[in-house]
Amino acid sequence: MMRLADRAILVRGWRRWLTAFAAGAVGALAMPPFGILPALVLSLVPAVWLLDGTVKDGPSRWAPFRSAALLGWFWGFGYFVAGLWWLGAAFLVEADQFAWAMPFGVLGLPALLAFFSAFGFALSRLLWLPDAWRILALAFGLTVSEWLRGHLFTGFPWNNPGMALGQNLWLMQSASLVGLYGLTFLSVAICAAPAVRLTGRTMRARWTAPGLAAALLLGLAAFGAWRVPSEASATVENVRLRIMQPNLPQDAKFNPRNRDAIMRRYLTLSASPGRDGNAAAPTHIVWPESAFPFLLHRDPASLAQIAALLGPGSTLITGAARMDDPLPGEAVGKFYNAIQVIDEKGTILGAYDKVHLVPFGEYVPKFLDTLIRAAGLRQFVHIPGGFEPSEKRAMLSIPGLPPVAATICYEAIFPGEIVAEGPRPNLILNVTNDAWFGRTPGPYQHFAQARLRAVEEGLPLVRAANTGISAIIDPFGRIVDKLPLGVEGVLDTSLPVAEAPTLYENWGRFSLTATLAICLILLMARRRRQISLK
Numbered sequence: 112m113m114r115l116a117d118r119a120i121l122v123r124g125w126r127r128w129l130t131a132f133a134a135g136a137v138g139a140l141a142m143p144p145f146g147i148l149p150a151l152v153l154s155l156v157p158a159v160w161l162l163d164g165t166v167k168d169g170p171s172r173w174a175p176f177r178s179a180a181l182l183g184w185f186w187g188f189g190y191f192v193a194g195l196w197w198l199g200a201a202f203l204v205e206a207d208q209f210a211w212a213m214p215f216g217v218l219g220l221p222a223l224l225a226f227f228s229a230f231g232f233a234l235s236r237l238l239w240l241p242d243a244w245r246i247l248a249l250a251f252g253l254t255v256s257e258w259l260r261g262h263l264f265t266g267f268p269w270n271n272p273g274m275a276l277g278q279n280l281w282l283m284q285s286a287s288l289v290g291l292y293g294l295t296f297l298s299v300a301i302c303a304a305p306a307v308r309l310t311g312r313t314m315r316a317r318w319t320a321p322g323l324a325a326a327l328l329l330g331l332a333a334f335g336a337w338r339v340p341s342e343a344s345a346t347v348e349n350v351r352l353r354i355m356q357p358n359l360p361q362d363a364k365f366n367p368r369n370r371d372a373i374m375r376r377y378l379t380l381s382a383s384p385g386r387d388g389n390a391a392a393p394t395h396i397v398w399p400e401s402a403f404p405f406l407l408h409r410d411p412a413s414l415a416q417i418a419a420l421l422g423p424g425s426t427l428i429t430g431a432a433r434m435d436d437p438l439p440g441e442a443v444g445k446f447y448n449a450i451q452v453i454d455e456k457g458t459i460l461g462a463y464d465k466v467h468l469v470p471f472g473e474y475v476p477k478f479l480d481t482l483i484r485a486a487g488l489r490q491f492v493h494i495p496g497g498f499e500p501s502e503k504r505a506m507l508s509i510p511g512l513p514p515v516a517a518t519i520c521y522e523a524i525f526p527g528e529i530v531a532e533g534p535r536p537n538l539i540l541n542v543t544n545d546a547w548f549g550r551t552p553g554p555y556q557h558f559a560q561a562r563l564r565a566v567e568e569g570l571p572l573v574r575a576a577n578t579g580i581s582a583i584i585d586p587f588g589r590i591v592d593k594l595p596l597g598v599e600g601v602l603d604t605s606l607p608v609a610e611a612p613t614l615y616e617n618w619g620r621f622s623l624t625a626t627l628a629i630c631l632i633l634l635m636a637r638r639r640r641q642i643s644l645k
Contacts, residue, residue, distance in 0.1 A: 117310040119160035135189030141275040151302040159306035168286035183232025191221030197551030231256030243320035250300040281335030287613040344585040344607035353393035358599040361546040399428035418457030463517040464501035504531040513537030523561035537609040569610035586610040
């Protein structure tokens, strides 16, 4: 086994880059739906050895850092290609218009995201130290780069390495303390530590880091077992939810010619007896994101059909595009991807407009939009000019429900952005449409990330997805009930009560900053000591 470490350290040229790519690709198996935690070990351990091999790369002082950055790029490229290949499915929904762009999504986006890994590896190399200290350096570098990936250029924290710990019920409970990026630091530190077992200078050094990593993993599991109560969460009185999952294919969902058939399907499903056949009348019905191939708020006939569906005192919560009245001089108003609340009279009581839009999916930067249209192309969404983002996040008020933190589609993957400033909500609502990605790992990854937000915030999650996975999640991340991917049906359930604010909700950003600052101070102090001993 030690020969294996030596070979990874000494490998050069294209073999080094290919090894890094393969190691990164293996790491993607730690993400949903596979959730194989040892895969991240098999990914990060070679990464440590490969970084060890950059020590004497080239005569220049900066040569090792350039090598580390290139190494990180290949590692990240493998990780993101293997973890995000399913994005290509979206280009095949309307293949005649978008198939040509499929390589840009399947290979181009991973190539761009890999620059964050390149930065993380280079930063780690800058702080590199012998033995177990280099594990802390890698955890520090990748945590910083992952935080940047989640925030720069509108952010895209999909398949963050912290999700390796964010899928198991017990292990995910630490997110209530440190959030996703804290889990990133822990995941990298734990999974990279076995590298020291084969390269430590002494027997003590070889066992200390892996032993501490194993103890830390057991400690996280023990904390999770302690935190999750043995009994089910209490429920909110007088609330009976019905989540409708129509399982419409994307090519049919937004075709205006199918509007009547789509509405009939929604109404029939929503009025069905449910799985147990004896469910009480729902107080709230939830439909998924952008449910209609038309503007619901400008369609009195459809609102009347919804009113006929709803019983006295019941409410519909649905995704629906909406348009403002055009301003003077404008041909059309601005379009928003929204959630609308409708009462038993067919009256729209309120709406939440999406804040965090999907680049190139829901909008295109203005200068690029002009070029795209000049070339005779268009974006995925059939909306003139794309959607407009809401200016700020706000709670959604729904009769009969506690205050709601509403999220649409991938807004649920952003830690720390769920709750608006002001009074705390008691519920996270997520409506989404993952039909773009079929029965690939994408919807499973999306669901797992939304589930982790419930643990971070200590809030129940109500999720309605067009093709799945629709579910009710309690504040501890336990799945109360769900509809699997690719199934048509309704989900009748009660609403779990929210827990007290978590440590992450109150101190999340401070705790991450403090952890990284302490780690940096320790690494710098150790490095100075090493230099002084020389």
